[in-house]
Amino acid sequence: MKYKSIFISLIIYIILAVLLPIINQNEATYRFLPGSTDGIQLFFLMLLLFIPSIIFTLAFGYLLPPIYLFLHKNIIGRQMEYGIQEKEKPAEFKRTFRGVFAGLMAMNLSLILAPFLEKLVIRPMMLIERSPTNIFFMTFIFTLVLTIGPSAGLFAGAWFLNDSGISYTNIKKTQKKNAIIEVRGVGNWYTYALKGYAGVGVIISYISILLTFLARNDELINIIFDGVLTFLLPFLLAASIMPSLLILDYLKDHRIQYIRKIAEKLGIRNTIDLEVKLQN
Numbered sequence: 001m002k003y004k005s006i007f008i009s010l011i012i013y014i015i016l017a018v019l020l021p022i023i024n025q026n027e028a029t030y031r032f033l034p035g036s037t038d039g040i041q042l043f044f045l046m047l048l049l050f051i052p053s054i055i056f057t058l059a060f061g062y063l064l065p066p067i068y069l070f071l072h073k074n075i076i077g078r079q080m081e082y083g084i085q086e087k088e089k090p091a092e093f094k095r096t097f098r099g100v101f102a103g104l105m106a107m108n109l110s111l112i113l114a115p116f117l118e119k120l121v122i123r124p125m126m127l128i129e130r131s132p133t134n135i136f137f138m139t140f141i142f143t144l145v146l147t148i149g150p151s152a153g154l155f156a157g158a159w160f161l162n163d164s165g166i167s168y169t170n171i172k173k174t175q176k177k178n179a180i181i182e183v184r185g186v187g188n189w190y191t192y193a194l195k196g197y198a199g200v201g202v203i204i205s206y207i208s209i210l211l212t213f214l215a216r217n218d219e220l221i222n223i224i225f226d227g228v229l230t231f232l233l234p235f236l237l238a239a240s241i242m243p244s245l246l247i248l249d250y251l252k253d254h255r256i257q258y259i260r261k262i263a264e265k266l267g268i269r270n271t272i273d274l275e276v277k278l279q280n
Contacts, residue, residue: 002092002093003093003246005093005096006093006096006242006245006246009096009097009238009239009242010239010242010243012239013046013236013239013240013242016046016232016236017042017043017046017047018043020039020040020042020043020046021035021037021039021040021042021043022039023039024037024038024039024042025037025039026038026039028040028041029041029122029130029134029135029138030122030125030138030142031125032125032142033045033048038138041138042141045141045142045144045145046236046240048145049144049145049148049237049240050240050243050244052145052146052148052149052152053099053148053149053152053240053241053243053244054243054244054247055149056149056150056152056153056156057152057153057156057241057244057247057248058156058244058247058248059153060150060152060153060154060156060157061153061156061157061159061160061248061255062160062255062258063157064153064154064156064157064160065157065160065161065164065259065262066262067157068157068158068161068186068190069161069166069186069259069262069263069266069268070266072168072186072189072190073168073266073268076189077168079170079172080168080169080170081168081169081170081171081172081270082166082167082168082186082263082266082267082268082270083167083168083169083268083269083270083271083272084164084165084166084167084260084263084268084270084271084272085165085167085183085185085271085272086165086271087163087165093245093249095245096242096245097235097238098155098159098238098241098245099152099155099237099238099240099241099242099244099245100234100235100237100238101155101194101195101198102148102151102152102154102155102198102237102238102241103148103151103233103234103235103236103237103238103240103241104198104203104234104237105147105151105154105155105194105197105198106144106147106148106151106152106237107144107147107233107234107237108197108198109143109147109150109151110140110143110144110146110147111140113143113146113147114136114139114140114143115136117139117142117143118135118136118139122135122138122139122142123135137230141229144233144237148237148240148241151198152241152244154194155191155194156244156248157190158187158188158190158191158194159187159191159248160187160255160258160259161185161186161187161190161259162185162186162187162188162191163187163252163255163256163259164187164255164256164259164260164263165185165256166185166186166187166259166260166263166268167183167184167185167186167272168183168184168186169181169182169183169184169272170182171183183272
């Protein structure tokens, strides 16, 4: 089954969402969604995460690649040659957790926005007094609804380019200089650039907030709940992007044609054919 890993991941995601109202029965801190407890609020929030992910991956996926490609060709690749690499379609879907770094980026943006939203939105609408740590945690989780979509969308623009096979090489440059020939996908270049932002710094912030929740919470049940949920967040956010990946895979042929038409308008028409031989 081509999408077996995605379906299994989504089943686990839904099971965890269903368990939240049972595990966390604290009276609702705020009521932006249906439910009288934090657990029910979190349940609906996990389901809600699917919607911005789908909207932004499709919207940004079609809007950003022309911008990405134009900027790369006119700034990064002025001395590079561009072309198209043909790829064979894999029998299995091997990019189930493609959204992990998009999830990390969403977490980082949420950490930045949470203090402002807590002051301007959450505290004025609170239903019950909570400890500062609990308030920040619920604000941070709520903010993910606002950040997961744009984060997934930024990566989607790179995924579109990567799937289309648009690549660049320094082969002409190496004819003048003693340099190593490189061939790289434009989509991969942007993916690594975005991963760089959503990498070490985000992980450090993530560990910092996890330790904060564990150190400042007085109730053992809250320590366990906040700690486990925070630890699982990158994987849960990656799972929330999986329905978007299914849609993108269904639209893959259309997306490839769309990107290649744009590439042709930018003068990218040649095919890059690689033959690598290893000799003793």
